[in-house]
Amino acid sequence: MSASQSAVRSRAEAVAVSRTFDWMILFTLFTVVLGGYHIHYMLTGGDWDFWTDWKDRRLWVTVAPIVSITFPAAVQVMLWYRYRLPIGATLCVVALLLGEWINRYLNFWGWTYFPVNMVFPSNLIPGAIILDVVLLLGGSMTLTAVVGGLAWGLVFYPGNWPIIAPLHVPVEYNGMMFTLADLQGYHYVRTGTPEYIRMVEKGTLRTFGKDVAPVSAFFSGFVSIIIYFLWHFFGKWFNKTDFISGEDV
Amino acid sequence: MKLIKDKVAKLSFVALLVTMTAAMFYTPTASAHGEKSQAAFMRMRTIHWFDLNWSKEEVAVNDTMSISGKFHVFEGWPETVDKPEVSFLNVGIPGPVFIRAGSWIGGQLVPRSVSLELGETYDFKVLLRARRPGEWHVHSMMNVQGGGPIIGPGKWVTITGSMSQFTNPLTTLTGDVIDLENYALDSILFWSGLWYAVGVAWLLYWVRRPLFIPRYLAVTSGKAASLISSGDKKVGLIFVVGTILCLGITMGTTNDKYPVTTPLQAGLMRGIKWIEIPAATVEVKVEDASYRVPGRAMQMSLVVTNNGDSPVRLGEFNTASVRFLDADVLEDESGYPDDLLAEEGLTVSDNSPLAPGETRSIEVTASDAAWEVYRLADLIYDPDSRFAGLLFFFDEDGNRQMVKVDAPLIPVFI
Numbered sequence: 001m002s003a004s005q006s007a008v009r010s011r012a013e014a015v016a017v018s019r020t021f022d023w024m025i026l027f028t029l030f031t032v033v034l035g036g037y038h039i040h041y042m043l044t045g046g047d048w049d050f051w052t053d054w055k056d057r058r059l060w061v062t063v064a065p066i067v068s069i070t071f072p073a074a075v076q077v078m079l080w081y082r083y084r085l086p087i088g089a090t091l092c093v094v095a096l097l098l099g100e101w102i103n104r105y106l107n108f109w110g111w112t113y114f115p116v117n118m119v120f121p122s123n124l125i126p127g128a129i130i131l132d133v134v135l136l137l138g139g140s141m142t143l144t145a146v147v148g149g150l151a152w153g154l155v156f157y158p159g160n161w162p163i164i165a166p167l168h169v170p171v172e173y174n175g176m177m178f179t180l181a182d183l184q185g186y187h188y189v190r191t192g193t194p195e196y197i198r199m200v201e202k203g204t205l206r207t208f209g210k211d212v213a214p215v216s217a218f219f220s221g222f223v224s225i226i227i228y229f230l231w232h233f234f235g236k237w238f239n240k241t242d243f244i245s246g247e248d249v
Numbered sequence: 250m251k252l253i254k255d256k257v258a259k260l261s262f263v264a265l266l267v268t269m270t271a272a273m274f275y276t277p278t279a280s281a282h283g284e285k286s287q288a289a290f291m292r293m294r295t296i297h298w299f300d301l302n303w304s305k306e307e308v309a310v311n312d313t314m315s316i317s318g319k320f321h322v323f324e325g326w327p328e329t330v331d332k333p334e335v336s337f338l339n340v341g342i343p344g345p346v347f348i349r350a351g352s353w354i355g356g357q358l359v360p361r362s363v364s365l366e367l368g369e370t371y372d373f374k375v376l377l378r379a380r381r382p383g384e385w386h387v388h389s390m391m392n393v394q395g396g397g398p399i400i401g402p403g404k405w406v407t408i409t410g411s412m413s414q415f416t417n418p419l420t421t422l423t424g425d426v427i428d429l430e431n432y433a434l435d436s437i438l439f440w441s442g443l444w445y446a447v448g449v450a451w452l453l454y455w456v457r458r459p460l461f462i463p464r465y466l467a468v469t470s471g472k473a474a475s476l477i478s479s480g481d482k483k484v485g486l487i488f489v490v491g492t493i494l495c496l497g498i499t500m501g502t503t504n505d506k507y508p509v510t511t512p513l514q515a516g517l518m519r520g521i522k523w524i525e526i527p528a529a530t531v532e533v534k535v536e537d538a539s540y541r542v543p544g545r546a547m548q549m550s551l552v553v554t555n556n557g558d559s560p561v562r563l564g565e566f567n568t569a570s571v572r573f574l575d576a577d578v579l580e581d582e583s584g585y586p587d588d589l590l591a592e593e594g595l596t597v598s599d600n601s602p603l604a605p606g607e608t609r610s611i612e613v614t615a616s617d618a619a620w621e622v623y624r625l626a627d628l629i630y631d632p633d634s635r636f637a638g639l640l641f642f643f644d645e646d647g648n649r650q651m652v653k654v655d656a657p658l659i660p661v662f663i
Contacts, residue, residue: 022460056513083464084476087455094448112344117434125444133489158496162503163440166433168510170422174358186360188345194337194392196362201515
């Protein structure tokens with residue numbers, strides 16, 4: 001076979017090769033995103049995602065969406081502009097959560113014996129679905145950033161509340177009140193994570209009384225919009241094919 | 250020649266692989282907590298732990314044991330370490346092999362960070378409940394914000410039984426009896442699994458069709474719009490509306506199911522009560538101090554004045570949790586860890602009873618392998634070459650007086 005000849009001999013064979021290629025690329029993309037996004041999220045969201053006694057109604061709600069909208073924005077750009085696929089955000093989050101569950105189960109529980117009900121990851125799927133569907137319906141990155149980015153911040157807390165609410169039930173212990181999540185942090189000893197490292201319930205949102213979670217979520221949504229724009233540009237830059245000589249691809 | 254070179258290269262590669270594979274099977278337990286690697290001055294001039302007691306050396310799963318004792322917050326706290334204004338009483342154990350059932354300083358429960366005062370002495374207790382079988386090194390520990398963990402002495406404790414028997418029962422303020430070890434786990438797995446399935450369903454809807462090459466060709470040939478059908482948009486709408494509805498409904502049902510929830514509890518605890526210790530009647534002035542590197546011994550020239558009304562003798566020098574005792578005066582009966590106890594490590598040039606009103610110059614030598622083993626000898630390389638510790642004097646009735654010493658130290662290399 002010469003270089004000018006096709007590698008396939010029929011349309012059926014071409015379709016089969018194309019599908020094989022699809023699965024190879026999808027698998028590669030999934031695992032690369034899993035690794036990269038996981039490291040990014042552990043470094044930036046870290047303890048807020050690791051421990052239930054960090055999952056508060058102010059900083060967790062604010063920080064986790066802001067630092068997690070990054071990869072979805074970048075991957076959405078690539079999959080939308082090159083392939084018109086509105087699955088970038090969901091693909092990232094599904095990959096991230098798979099990696100996180102493997103990590104929490106094998107490392108946090110299997111290796112160091114922290115109970116899984118203390119170290120489960122945050123749920124990001126609802127925001128990812130909204131982000132992808134806004135892109136699908138609007139076909140605009142600007143609209144996705146503004147509407148999807150805001151929604152990403154807003155739905156984070158409701159998406160996690162059914163999971164963490166049981167752990168915010170109060171308990172009296174040795175004459176003090178704790179939430180069950182606080183008590184998990186106290187009971188299950190973390191030698192390298194003293195209590196003062198915990199960044200929870202800090203801030204000046206006192207005007208809003210006990211209803212600070214929606215305010216935090218709005219703030220998180222606004223910043224998520226900005227971060228979406230920023231990472232959308234990273235995604236665009238990363239998807240350039242300038243390194244291929246010859247015609248523009 | 251090339252053949253030989255190739256063979257050597259191949260064999261070297263195989264040897265490397267074999268070594269790496271073998272290394273994976275060698276996984277010794279990491280049992281220590283880095284106490285020896287902490288700078289000597291950190292351990293000598295920050296928190297002094299003493300009168301420590303580990304209530305048990307062997308404990309069954311679900312049973313409790315405690316570490317109790319006192320700690321003195323040293324007045325000569327180093328400049329390079331933040332003051333203990335935000336501190337947390339911790340324990341140094343390899344993960345949650347015990348759960349911390351309670352911890353107290355001065356009788357006050359301290360689940361959160363506390364503010365400590367320089368120059369004061371506090372009593373403490375940490376109650377532990379055994380969870381994971383094994384032999385564990387259990388340390389007292391004080392985490393100081395800006396200073397790091399200041400680890401106290403550690404002792405080996407054995408936990409027997411099976412971890413599967415461990416339970417952590419609690420009664421919530423809403424009257425539910427729960428086991429915190431696996432509480433709400435079903436619900437966590439259900440909701441996480443359900444949403445994950447929704448995400449996977451969205452992906453499957455798209456990836457079941459040809460993906461990269463045909464779609465790329467369509468996009469580059471200006472037919473991108475044909476790749477999204479109205480059916481796709483309808484499915485997208487179903488997903489997004491379903492997501493939002495699901496969020497609203499589950500928020501409502503969750504609030505109905507858990508009508509009473511509270512925010513996480515946080516905040517610094519101040520006003521921790523220290524021990525009121527009467528002023529020492531023994532006065533000590535350090536004339537000079539040196540560390541003999543070859544002999545692993547620290548020598549101090551002290552001028553001691555007894556302003557009390559009964560004769561006293563020097564029985565112990567305690568620094569960085571290492572206890573140097575004069576066996577004629579004091580014998581340890583607390584089961585203190587052997588490696589931190591120099592039972593005959595303290596030599597005093599004249600340790601006859603110091604009469605009331607008497608002043609005497611004495612030469613005190615604290616020598617033991619612990620200087621080397623615990624890397625305290627490294628203090629000669631510290632940026633602020635000083636030593637510090639606690640001296641304990643005893644009268645004939647066994648009454649004890651604690652005197653702090655803090656002075657420059659000169660290393661002697663020959």
